[in-house]
Amino acid sequence: MLGIPSQAILGLAVPAGIIIALSGVLGMILGLSRLASSASLSLISLLVWGKIATNILKTPPPDTALLLSQFVATIFLMEASRVVLSYDEEYRELNGRDDNFSNIASLELVGWLRGQLRGQAKLGVSTLALSMVLLVIGGFSGVSISQVYFSAALVLLFVGALLFLLIHRREPEG
Amino acid sequence: MFTKKANLYFSLASVLLVLGLFLQDWQVSALVLPLASLFFLANLWGLPEKVELHLDHRVIPSNSFGGEDISIQIMVENRVKGELSNVELEEQLPDKIVPRQGTAHIRTRIPSMGRVELSIGFPDPGRGNYTIGPLVARVQDPFGLYLVEKRQEHETLSVMPQPERIRGPALRPRHLGPWPGTIPANIPGPGSEFHSLRSYVVGDDLRRINWKASARNRRLMINETEAERVTDVMIVLDTDVTFYEPSEAELFERGVRAAASVTSLLLKQGNRVGVILQGHERGIIPPKFGKKHERNVLFLLAAAKPGPAAIPTSYVVTLLARLMLPSKAQVILISPLLDPSIVEGMRELAVSGYSTMILSPSPPEPPRFESEAEDLAYRMIMLERSNTLLALEKICTVTQWPIGIPLSTILSKVRRTRPMVLA
Numbered sequence: 067m068l069g070i071p072s073q074a075i076l077g078l079a080v081p082a083g084i085i086i087a088l089s090g091v092l093g094m095i096l097g098l099s100r101l102a103s104s105a106s107l108s109l110i111s112l113l114v115w116g117k118i119a120t121n122i123l124k125t126p127p128p129d130t131a132l133l134l135s136q137f138v139a140t141i142f143l144m145e146a147s148r149v150v151l152s153y154d155e156e157y158r159e160l161n162g163r164d165d166n167f168s169n170i171a172s173l174e175l176v177g178w179l180r181g182q183l184r185g186q187a188k189l190g191v192s193t194l195a196l197s198m199v200l201l202v203i204g205g206f207s208g209v210s211i212s213q214v215y216f217s218a219a220l221v222l223l224f225v226g227a228l229l230f231l232l233i234h235r236r237e238p239e240g
Numbered sequence: 241m242f243t244k245k246a247n248l249y250f251s252l253a254s255v256l257l258v259l260g261l262f263l264q265d266w267q268v269s270a271l272v273l274p275l276a277s278l279f280f281l282a283n284l285w286g287l288p289e290k291v292e293l294h295l296d297h298r299v300i301p302s303n304s305f306g307g308e309d310i311s312i313q314i315m316v317e318n319r320v321k322g323e324l325s326n327v328e329l330e331e332q333l334p335d336k337i338v339p340r341q342g343t344a345h346i347r348t349r350i351p352s353m354g355r356v357e358l359s360i361g362f363p364d365p366g367r368g369n370y371t372i373g374p375l376v377a378r379v380q381d382p383f384g385l386y387l388v389e390k391r392q393e394h395e396t397l398s399v400m401p402q403p404e405r406i407r408g409p410a411l412r413p414r415h416l417g418p419w420p421g422t423i424p425a426n427i428p429g430p431g432s433e434f435h436s437l438r439s440y441v442v443g444d445d446l447r448r449i450n451w452k453a454s455a456r457n458r459r460l461m462i463n464e465t466e467a468e469r470v471t472d473v474m475i476v477l478d479t480d481v482t483f484y485e486p487s488e489a490e491l492f493e494r495g496v497r498a499a500a501s502v503t504s505l506l507l508k509q510g511n512r513v514g515v516i517l518q519g520h521e522r523g524i525i526p527p528k529f530g531k532k533h534e535r536n537v538l539f540l541l542a543a544a545k546p547g548p549a550a551i552p553t554s555y556v557v558t559l560l561a562r563l564m565l566p567s568k569a570q571v572i573l574i575s576p577l578l579d580p581s582i583v584e585g586m587r588e589l590a591v592s593g594y595s596t597m598i599l600s601p602s603p604p605e606p607p608r609f610e611s612e613a614e615d616l617a618y619r620m621i622m623l624e625r626s627n628t629l630l631a632l633e634k635i636c637t638v639t640q641w642p643i644g645i646p647l648s649t650i651l652s653k654v655r656r657t658r659p660m661v662l663a
Contacts, residue, residue: 110252114256114259114268114271117265117267117268117271118259118263118265118268121263121265121268127267128267130267130270133267133270133271134270134271134273134274137271137274138274141274141278145382145383145384152347153347156343156345156346156347159343159345160342160343163340163341165340165341165342165361166341166359167311167341167342167358167359167360167361168341168342168343170342170357170358170359171342171343171346171358174346174347174348174349174356174358175346175347175348177348177349178325178326178327178347178348178349181323181325181326181349181382182325182326182382185286185325185326185381185382186382186383188285188382189278189281189282189285189286189381189382189383192277192281192285193274193277193278193281194274194277196273196277196280196281197273197274197277200273200276200277201270201273204270204273225254225257
């Protein structure tokens with residue numbers, strides 16, 4: 067499952083997969099956003115833990131591109147499920163009302179859902195593509211991770227760059 | 241600003257970086273790449289560089305007498321180029337207002353330089369002043385990492401008590417203003433009622449000559465009418481109706497309705513009218529004239545709530561009447577008379593020369609009692625009230641208003657206006 071070594075989850079890969087899938091589906095059907103989000107977060111945690119486990123257990127590492135794709139897909143699914151649940155919650159409030167005000171609100175809500183899913187899909191695909199490009203560029207540079215000081219400096223530089231990107235265009239508003 | 245979610249993702253990225261470094265596993269570190277890319281792209285494409293929103297919300301009608309549906313019209317305008325794909329609008333409403341049409345919380349998107357207009361409809365929530373809003377618009381990127389929040393200040397919906405068309409009580413205060421009104425002034429002047437006879441002088445209207453009196457006196461006599469003037473009135477609404485829970489609300493609403501109706505009528509007649517709310521919530525409006533003043537009084541009455549008074553009604557009445565009214569003006573107390581200490585206050589006012597009148601909504605008899613003790617308590621309260629009424633009737637005009645009888649009928653019968661016993 068997800069390229070995670072079976073020993074990493076005590077040989078319970080199938081039950082764990084079933085439990086996560088069931089939680090996600092139940093969360094979506096019953097409109098329990100916490101349950102659905104928990105399933106997604108568990109999946110992300112498993113993904114990361116699986117990768118760490120391959121390192122600890124000295125098993126062959128998964129394909130990096132595949133790992134990134136799984137990571138992005140999980141984030142996308144988690145965010146998309148939150149959007150659908152928000153839509154569902156608000157649509158339920160308007161459901162059964164046949165007046166003009168409610169009809170306009172429903173139309174706006176449907177437009178929002180479409181726009182959100184489209185926007186998330188676009189950002190998700192672009193994120194994956196950019197990650198791959200960065201990965202390839204990173205591969206060309208060929209810095210060894212065993213050079214701890216150099217790696218630490220790189221990490222700091224990266225965090226700085228990330229912070230710059232975060233605040234460059236969107237200054238916090240009061 | 242960053243959302244909580246953005247902080248969580250950022251923490252995840254940091255944890256992955258540290259883990260990758262700690263385990264010397266570049267694949268774990270590589271998981272930061274999608275998160276960094278997501279932040280970067282959400283920043284770049286998720287929102288326009290500057291978000292400029294114009295918010296507006298209006299309550300229609302903002303002042304109501306109840307019995308009609310009320311709507312809130314919301315308009316949000318995007319004043320920059322670039323679509324806002326994730327806009328959350330929230331109109332904060334009091335608990336008593338439950339939308340029947342539309343919704344107070346909606347998600348939408350606003351096209352580039354476009355606008356969205358939404359409405360919320362709800363039935364009359366009952367008498368009161370309600371705070372509508374603030375209207376909050378939260379604009380986020382599709383992943384909800386960045387947030388720009390705009391607010392529009394709250395509006396006020398006032399559901400005021402509807403003044404009834406009533407016939408006024410015959411008020412006879414000793415203090416009268418200089419302007420023409422409806423209160424007989426006991427001096428000759430323009431009016432409708434006969435006052436006295438006097439000798440004709442050049443310039444008098446010939447139509448006013450009393451020919452019979454002229455024949456008797458062998459000189460021309462003129463009919464004089466009684467001047468009608470305005471006065472200053474202070475209406476005191478006693479909101480302490482702590483009595484019997486099922487009847488409290490009805491008793492209180494009757495008092496508020498009476499205060500609104502009497503104020504409206506007296507203002508229409510040209511009098512200066514002030515209002516004192518006496519009870520758990522207090523409010524004072526000094527005597528003034530006019531339509532705008534009537535709105536102010538109704539606005540105050542809209543906010544009235546029943547509750548026991550911290551300061552005795554008699555103290556408030558005597559103190560404020562003296563502070564705000566000219567001597568010998570009119571005081572009208574609207575009270576269920578469940579507090580016997582009122583007698584002293586009214587006695588003091590009467591001694592000071594104020595004309596006083598009490599309109600007392602009578603507490604209705606409960607259809608049944610839960611226990612014998614409750615029945616006994618009710619009878620004791622009523623007995624005490626009867627004693628208060630008896631004492632007050634010697635000081636001022638007291639009118640009881642039983643449930644089910646129109647206020648106009650009750651007030652039109654108020655005739656006795658001078659106190660018989662002052663001390």
